[in-house]
Amino acid sequence: MTETTEMSAIRTFRSDAGAPLDPELRSIIARFVVLAVLCAGVALLNENFLSVANFTNVLRQASLLFLIAAGATLVIIAGAIDLSVGAILTLSACVAAGVMHATGSSGLGIATALAIGISAGLANGILVAGLRLPPFLVTYGMLWILSGGALYYMGGIPITGFPREFRFLGSGFLLGIPVPILIMIAIALAGSVVLHMTTVGQQMVMMGANRAAATLAGIPVRRNLICVYVASGACAGLAAVVALGRVNSADPGMGDPLLLPSIAAILVGGTSLFGGTGTLLGTALGALLLTIVLNAMNLLTIGSAWQPFATGIVLVGAMLADAFLNRRRS
Amino acid sequence: MLEESGSEGPVGIGSGIAAPDVGVLSAARADTPRPMMVLNGVSKSFGQMQALSQVDLEIYAGEVHVLLGENGAGKSTLIKTLAGIYAPDAGEILLDGNRLALGGPSDARRAGISVIHQELALVPHLTVEENIVLGREPRFLIPGSIDRRVQRETARRALELVGFDGDPRGKVANLTTARQQLVEIAKALAHRSRILVMDEPTASISERDATNLHAIIGDLKRRGVAIVFISHRMREVFELADRVTILRDGRKILTTLPDATTPELLIKAMVGRTVGSFYQRLERFVAGEVILETRALCSAAGLVDMNIVVRSGEVVGLAGLVGSGRTEFARAVFGLDRRTGGEVLLHQLPLPADPVRAVRSGIAFVPESRKEHGLALTKSVCDNLTLPALWKIFPHGFRSRRRAAGVARGLIERLRIATRSTRQPVRTLSGGNQQKVVIGKWLPIEGNRRLIIIDEPTRGIDVGAKAEILKLVEGLAAEGCGILMISSELPEVVGFCDRVYVLQSGTVRGELSGAHLTEEAIMKLAVHHDS
Numbered sequence: 025m026t027e028t029t030e031m032s033a034i035r036t037f038r039s040d041a042g043a044p045l046d047p048e049l050r051s052i053i054a055r056f057v058v059l060a061v062l063c064a065g066v067a068l069l070n071e072n073f074l075s076v077a078n079f080t081n082v083l084r085q086a087s088l089l090f091l092i093a094a095g096a097t098l099v100i101i102a103g104a105i106d107l108s109v110g111a112i113l114t115l116s117a118c119v120a121a122g123v124m125h126a127t128g129s130s131g132l133g134i135a136t137a138l139a140i141g142i143s144a145g146l147a148n149g150i151l152v153a154g155l156r157l158p159p160f161l162v163t164y165g166m167l168w169i170l171s172g173g174a175l176y177y178m179g180g181i182p183i184t185g186f187p188r189e190f191r192f193l194g195s196g197f198l199l200g201i202p203v204p205i206l207i208m209i210a211i212a213l214a215g216s217v218v219l220h221m222t223t224v225g226q227q228m229v230m231m232g233a234n235r236a237a238a239t240l241a242g243i244p245v246r247r248n249l250i251c252v253y254v255a256s257g258a259c260a261g262l263a264a265v266v267a268l269g270r271v272n273s274a275d276p277g278m279g280d281p282l283l284l285p286s287i288a289a290i291l292v293g294g295t296s297l298f299g300g301t302g303t304l305l306g307t308a309l310g311a312l313l314l315t316i317v318l319n320a321m322n323l324l325t326i327g328s329a330w331q332p333f334a335t336g337i338v339l340v341g342a343m344l345a346d347a348f349l350n351r352r353r354s
Numbered sequence: 355m356l357e358e359s360g361s362e363g364p365v366g367i368g369s370g371i372a373a374p375d376v377g378v379l380s381a382a383r384a385d386t387p388r389p390m391m392v393l394n395g396v397s398k399s400f401g402q403m404q405a406l407s408q409v410d411l412e413i414y415a416g417e418v419h420v421l422l423g424e425n426g427a428g429k430s431t432l433i434k435t436l437a438g439i440y441a442p443d444a445g446e447i448l449l450d451g452n453r454l455a456l457g458g459p460s461d462a463r464r465a466g467i468s469v470i471h472q473e474l475a476l477v478p479h480l481t482v483e484e485n486i487v488l489g490r491e492p493r494f495l496i497p498g499s500i501d502r503r504v505q506r507e508t509a510r511r512a513l514e515l516v517g518f519d520g521d522p523r524g525k526v527a528n529l530t531t532a533r534q535q536l537v538e539i540a541k542a543l544a545h546r547s548r549i550l551v552m553d554e555p556t557a558s559i560s561e562r563d564a565t566n567l568h569a570i571i572g573d574l575k576r577r578g579v580a581i582v583f584i585s586h587r588m589r590e591v592f593e594l595a596d597r598v599t600i601l602r603d604g605r606k607i608l609t610t611l612p613d614a615t616t617p618e619l620l621i622k623a624m625v626g627r628t629v630g631s632f633y634q635r636l637e638r639f640v641a642g643e644v645i646l647e648t649r650a651l652c653s654a655a656g657l658v659d660m661n662i663v664v665r666s667g668e669v670v671g672l673a674g675l676v677g678s679g680r681t682e683f684a685r686a687v688f689g690l691d692r693r694t695g696g697e698v699l700l701h702q703l704p705l706p707a708d709p710v711r712a713v714r715s716g717i718a719f720v721p722e723s724r725k726e727h728g729l730a731l732t733k734s735v736c737d738n739l740t741l742p743a744l745w746k747i748f749p750h751g752f753r754s755r756r757r758a759a760g761v762a763r764g765l766i767e768r769l770r771i772a773t774r775s776t777r778q779p780v781r782t783l784s785g786g787n788q789q790k791v792v793i794g795k796w797l798p799i800e801g802n803r804r805l806i807i808i809d810e811p812t813r814g815i816d817v818g819a820k821a822e823i824l825k826l827v828e829g830l831a832a833e834g835c836g837i838l839m840i841s842s843e844l845p846e847v848v849g850f851c852d853r854v855y856v857l858q859s860g861t862v863r864g865e866l867s868g869a870h871l872t873e874e875a876i877m878k879l880a881v882h883h884d885s
Contacts (some may be wrong), residue, residue: 046777118403223753231743233730238691240727241742242713242794300732 048303051294051346055309063314073323080202084270086315087208093264093286095145095256097307100290102160102252103232103299104152108144109286110258111170112278116140116264118174121274128191128332137268138261144170145257149250167283174276182275184270194269203231204266208308209233211259215304225233230253232299260291286337289314292342314338388451388578390415391549396445398431399602401785403814404566405431406604410662413549416596418581423601424624424877425676425842429584430602433551436582438462460489468542469551469597474534476541478527482518484507485526486541486810501558512540518572532563537572550574556590557677561796568594586675587882588617602626602762621881625844635669635828635850642666643835645701646687652695653686655679656860659696660686664805664836669827671851673876680720680840683805687762688712688719700805713742718796722809722840728792729780738791743802762799765794769826785817793826796838802834807871809840824850844873853854856880 066073092109099106118139124133144166151162187296196203219225231238231245239245263282268274293310295302317334372850387465389412398406406428413419421429432442435652436447438456443842447454449465456462462469477640486509487500494501510524520529526537535555542550571581571594585591591598592612592615599609600623607623647662651657657679661810664670672680685691687698689707698705700715712719721727729738739762740747747761748754762776771791780791789811808827812820831837847854853867856879862878866872 220752221752222747223751226737226740226753228742230730230733232738233733233737234726236727237730238741239709240688240719240721241708243741244710300730 030205031324034339044124047350048294048301048306050349052303052305052309054345054349055292055306055342057314058318059309062205062316062320066316066323066330070257070320070323075302078319078323080205082312082319083205086308086311086321087202087204088210088263088266088270089282089285089289089311089315091204091266092209092260092282092309094181094287094304095252095259096286097199097290097295097304098215098228099159099256099292100295101219101232101299101302102228103235103251105163105252105297106250106256107160107163107164107265107283108148108166108170109256110279110281110283111167111283112141112144112257112279113264113267114276115144115170115174115177115281116261117274117278118178119269119277120178120264121186124190128181128187130187133186133190134193134265135269137264138258139262141257141259141261141322142254143257144260145254148251148257152253153246153249154189169282171276178274178276181275182273184273186272188249191272194266194271196269198251204270207266212308213261213305214287215255219304224248224251229302229344232301234300266330285314285335288339292339294342294346295310310342340348357723360626386456390411391449392448392451394446394448396432396435396442396447398435398442399441400814401626403632404604406435406442407482409601409606409667411599411606411609413580413582415548416575416578417579417596417621418575418583419451420591420595420598421584421601422583422586422591422598422620424844427624428604429600429601430553431581433469433553433584434552436462436467436549438467439801450699456622462765463489463547463821464549464701466546467551468545468549470535470542470553470555471539472553474531474538475491476526476534476537479525481525482513482520482522482529482537483870486512486543486544487535490545508544510539512544515543515573516540517566521879530559530563532567535559535563536565536570537576543574545827547579549580549582552588553584556585556587557581564590573732588620590884592617592618600624602818614664621874625877636869639667639831640832640854642734643701643803645803646838647697647699647702648683648687648696650696651686651698652736653682653706653868654694655682655685656691657682658859658861660853660857661859661860663864666804666836667831668853669693669831669837670850671847672838673844673847673854674856674857674880675844676842678857678872678880680857681809682860683857684719684809684838685811688717688807701803708711713799714745716801717801718742718799718804718806719794720796720806722813724785724788724792729788731781732779734777735766735771735773735783735791739765739795740798742795746799759796765797766798769794770822773854784819786815786822788828789815789819789823793823794833804830805836805838806830807838807840810842811839812846813843844876847876848873858882 092113096109097108119140120133120137123136124130148163148166151157152159193203193207198206208347217229227238227243231243231248235245267278284341289310290307291297291310292313293303293306293308295306314335317338321331321334371778391413393409393411396406396409397404409432423429428450433439435442438459438461443458445455447477454465456465477488480488483505483585487505492501492504492508493499499778513522516539518533518536518540521532528535529537539550555567559567575581583594595612597609598605598612598620600620602624607626609726643666644663645666646659646662648662651660660683662683672683674680682691686693689709689712693707700717705712705715725731736759740758744753746756761777765771766773769791771787771794773787783791793808793811804828811823811827827837827839839851851871853865854876855862856864856866856876858880866875
């Protein structure tokens with residue numbers, strides 16, 4: 025393109041400068057504001073909220089939720105779904121625990137967890153993309169298969185006690201910051217770069233928005249689907265390492281309570297369940313928002329029976345707010 | 355089953371004057387029969403497109419009334435209006451002299467009008483019996499329960515009328531198309547329909563099944579059911595029709611008796627001369643080297659031995675009726691449908707069946723339905739305009755928003771797409787501007803020997819945008835691209851293409867160019883002569 029056409033084009037579209045913000049950016053800002061208001065409110069009600077101990081604890085909890093939701097966010101943006109992340113975490117953690125118990129090697133443990141995560145993701149991807157089976161069914165089936173595998177592997181006895189350097193990843197500190205939070209930041213950054221600054225990321229967004237149009241535009245839809253499932257499996261494997269390091273124990277039920285909250289975090293973060301819109305930053309904010317609400321309830325001694333209720337309110341509230349904002353715009 | 359209609363009508367003739375209740379109908383039948391249904395000046399438009407204008411039509415009991423017209427002539431809109439799916443903008447529909455207000459498909463069904471669409475409307479995983487009573491299941495004592503015995507009996511009687519020989523308790527999904535059609539007809543009869551509208555029922559069934567269907571139609575006719583029938587098979591039209599009505603550009607051109615006309619006259623009336631301006635080519639280019647050649651291409655979607663050549667600088671048309679294999683050919687070349695035989699050569703080299711490879715080899719595919727296959731509606735103009743060329747714009751795989759927006763601005767400027775910014779969702783653009791996006795997104799993949807496949811480029815857009823889009827396509831041909839254009843608008847095909855292949859039933863029936871390229875010649879090749 026020559027200089028002159030570029031110039032004239034810019035003249036016509038000077039309005040881009042004043043054009044409405046990118047909807048994704050708008051949704052991130054909105055969530056940031058809500059989060060800030062929430063923190064300020066809770067801090068006024070309870071002085072312990074902003075204490076270093078409590079806040080590190082909140083962040084650490086949110087980081088585990090984020091890690092398991094990060095890859096699944098990509099899957100949903102690309103127009104599919106991954107219900108097997110909790111089960112992948114369970115199996116990865118159990119087998120890795122067994123390997124470490126037998127060999128005493130942290131490296132082998134980490135490698136095992138990641139390898140299982142990646143293999144499970146690959147299996148999901150091949151079933152969905154290669155054999156064109158419905159993502160919901162494939163990953164729901166995988167959930168049962170992997171949970172069953174973990175149950176069989178453990179034989180009913182939990183494995184506890186891991187090498188110190190392994191536990192560092194789940195409960196250690198680096199420069200005064202808990203390691204899981206650093207991992208969360210690294211994954212959020214790396215994922216955001218892929219999603220927003222590479223052509224592959226853009227392809228994932230567009231195939232989520234309209235699979236048929238993406239196929240007709242020559243986008244390698246099936247390859248990309250396999251990629252997002254592998255990413256999701258790898259994230260679940262990494263989350264397994266963090267979770268093991270934190271609780272210092274592996275049992276075949278550890279992933280189950282994470283699946284539904286992870287989906288809640290993704291949706292609260294503004295990712296559309298129908299694909300085509302979403303950000304990893306949003307999922308991180310969603311995970312923080314949900315964790316902080318639950319933490320605030322603990323601090324304010326509101327009975328734990330109200331916690332699922334609160335999660336539901338946050339979820340529906342986020343959907344309502346988005347729908348309201350979008351309707352007002354158009 | 356059909357006790358209220360036809361067969362007992364004539365009995366009342368003698369007493370017609372004495373008993374007015376029965377007599378009105380009977381006397382009318384004896385002298386000048388009164389039409390069962392009358393359409394007066396029915397009009398319907400979609401946006402700027404006038405789909406039906408001032409259509410008058412009379413339908414009599416016991417007649418087979420054939421509707422004929424090109425693709426887009428208004429046949430489908432007309433029968434959807436009869437079915438209560440569309441409400442007419444103007445005009446009225448009378449049934450037995452009473453004005454009919456159709457608020458929806460269920461009103462039409464209650465009034466005794468059943469429409470059998472090309473895509474059959476049966477529930478595949480229910481049984482034949484269940485489908486027949488669907489929506490008016492016989493109750494057994496309490497609401498919500500179904501009287502299976504009455505259901506079976508109702509279904510049995512209706513199925514008998516259409517000579518259905520399958521298992522009434524088998525699932526509809528396991529039946530052939532022809533048998534499913536019979537179930538639809540039986541369903542209409544079970545609902546006591548007096549007017550049966552059938553949209554190209556014989557287009558997708560075998561010769562033998564068609565003959566069977568003809569016999570059933572004859573039978574229904576004798577029972578006094580009025581049948582409105584759309585067909586493109588000329589022999590069938592002349593065998594079955596009591597009267598033929600021709601539509602063109604949403605208007606009724608004529609209604610005639612088959613005895614008073616010939617297939618040639620009907621085809622002439624169907625194509626006619628359309629009023630209004632359409633784009634004329636500025637110049638013709640000398641066809642250069644061969645870009646695309648298919649040799650005996652067959653596909654899983656029903657193509658048989660397709661041999662087609664597209665040269666550089668040439669606009670080649672694919673004409674034919676809906677379902678003749680035009681889009682299927684494009685899909686097979688592009689690698690979307692499985693190929694089952696033959697070869698596709700691009701620049702003399704075999705082209706594998708893979709859309710990714712097709713795009714990287716420079717093929718552009720502008721699909722027929724913008725909304726389903728062309729655009730990610732919720733995403734921005736920029737996102738859509740840069741999609742197929744991401745690999746070309748960002749060869750290293752890293753994408754910059756500024757550069758993407760720059761490319762989008764260039765295209766918006768060049769194609770004069772009316773949009774407020776590059777970030778506006780394409781959903782909010784007008785049809786013509788959306789179509790410009792669908793075509794424009796292929797422009798950044800430059801190259802002067804590309805193959806551009808365009809499926810119905812001007813459907814549903816206004817005249818101004820039409821001309822702009824055709825001019826753009828002509829510009830691509832001038833650069834040396836080979837254009838393969840699928841279009842149902844015959845004047846456009848004749849005026850715009852250098853050479854036209856006419857398809858029928860998934861294969862090439864003829865090739866026309868120069869003085870031989872006329873609307874009549876295309877229609878003659880496109881319709882079934884069954885000979």
